[in-house]
Amino acid sequence: MNTYDKGPAFVVSIPPKWENVTAEALMRDIWQAPKKTVHQLRMDKAIILDGQPLNWTTPLKKGDKLHFSLTEKEYGVIPAEMPLHILYEDAHMMIVNKPAGMNTHPNNPSLEKDTLANAVAWHLQQKGEKVDVQHIHRLDKDTTGAVVFAKHALVKGILDRLLAERKIKRTYWAIVHGLITNKKGTITKAIGRDRHHNTRRRVSPSGQPATTHFQLLEQNKPKNLSLVQLVLDTGRTHQIRVHMSSIGHPLAGDTLYGGKPIVSRQALHAKYIEFDHPLTEERLAFEAPFLDEPPLFSAFFKKEGE
Structure with missing residues (x-):
C-alpha cells in the first residue's frame, strides 16, 4: 500500500x-x-x-x-510543542511512547495543553496534516509505554473493533512488591468502582469481568521485588494495579493500591504492542523503550556485572 x-x-x-x-x-x-x-x-x-x-x-x-x-478536520485538541517519542507512523495512524506524568488526552480539550494528544497534534500540524487526533486506548497518567492514535475515521473504526475483539495485543511490565512464587498465573476477578473513593477501583462481584495473565521474569530478593510481564484479556480501568494488589503484590510506587513509594510513580510500562494493520493486514509489532530518567526498571533489575 x-x-x-x-x-x-x-x-x-x-x-x-x-x-x-x-x-x-x-x-x-x-x-x-x-x-x-x-x-x-x-x-x-x-x-x-x-x-x-x-x-x-x-x-x-x-x-x-x-x-x-478525506475531509480535513480540526485537531480536537490544542497543538502544543513537547518531546514526542514515535514508534511508528503512516498516513493512517501513529504509535507513540508515552512518558510518565502525562495524561493520554485532555479532559477539557479547549483548555488543557499538556497531554500526549496535544503533542501528537503539534507533530501533525508541523507536517501539514490536519486531522482529528483520536486515541484508540489510554494509559494512566503515571503509566508509560505504547499508545495508538488514529488519523482518520475509517481506521479509527477498524482499530476500535480490533481492540474490542482483543486483537490488539498489549504486553506490560511491572515491578511489584514481594517475591512471586508462581512462574505464571491468571487473575480473574471482576472490577468495579470504590464507593468510598472517587478514583479508586476495587475487586467487586458486581463489577465488570476482568482477566489478567502474569508471568514472572525476574526477582530482586534483597529488595523483595518481582519483575512481571502481564497480558490483559480485558481493559478495565486500573486493572493491573487492582489485580496485582488483590493477590498481595501491589505495584511499587502505587500508593493508591497499597504500594510503597520507593519509586516516583507506579512501576508499570506498556512495553510491547502487536496487531494487524487495519488496512493492509500486515503484522505490526513494536517495543516501547523505557523513558524514565533516572532509570526505573533497569535500576531494580540489573544483570550481574552491570
Whole structure:
C-alpha cells in the first residue's frame, strides 16, 4: 500500500488476494469498517479509481489504486510543542511512547495543553496534516509505554473493533512488591468502582469481568521485588494495579493500591504492542523503550556485572 506524505489522503493498491473483490465487500467483509463511516465515504464520493468516482459494486483488479481524499478536520485538541517519542507512523495512524506524568488526552480539550494528544497534534500540524487526533486506548497518567492514535475515521473504526475483539495485543511490565512464587498465573476477578473513593477501583462481584495473565521474569530478593510481564484479556480501568494488589503484590510506587513509594510513580510500562494493520493486514509489532530518567526498571533489575 502506498500513502501520501500529507493527509488526510492516501492510496490503497489492491494486492492479488483482493482481486475480484468489490469495494463494497472490501469495506464490509475484509476491513469490517463501521457502516456510518462507509456511508459517509459514499456520500462524499471520497474514493477515486482511475480518475473517476468509485463504482462500489465493480470487482477490483490487482494493482488498482483507490485514492482516498478525506475531509480535513480540526485537531480536537490544542497543538502544543513537547518531546514526542514515535514508534511508528503512516498516513493512517501513529504509535507513540508515552512518558510518565502525562495524561493520554485532555479532559477539557479547549483548555488543557499538556497531554500526549496535544503533542501528537503539534507533530501533525508541523507536517501539514490536519486531522482529528483520536486515541484508540489510554494509559494512566503515571503509566508509560505504547499508545495508538488514529488519523482518520475509517481506521479509527477498524482499530476500535480490533481492540474490542482483543486483537490488539498489549504486553506490560511491572515491578511489584514481594517475591512471586508462581512462574505464571491468571487473575480473574471482576472490577468495579470504590464507593468510598472517587478514583479508586476495587475487586467487586458486581463489577465488570476482568482477566489478567502474569508471568514472572525476574526477582530482586534483597529488595523483595518481582519483575512481571502481564497480558490483559480485558481493559478495565486500573486493572493491573487492582489485580496485582488483590493477590498481595501491589505495584511499587502505587500508593493508591497499597504500594510503597520507593519509586516516583507506579512501576508499570506498556512495553510491547502487536496487531494487524487495519488496512493492509500486515503484522505490526513494536517495543516501547523505557523513558524514565533516572532509570526505573533497569535500576531494580540489573544483570550481574552491570
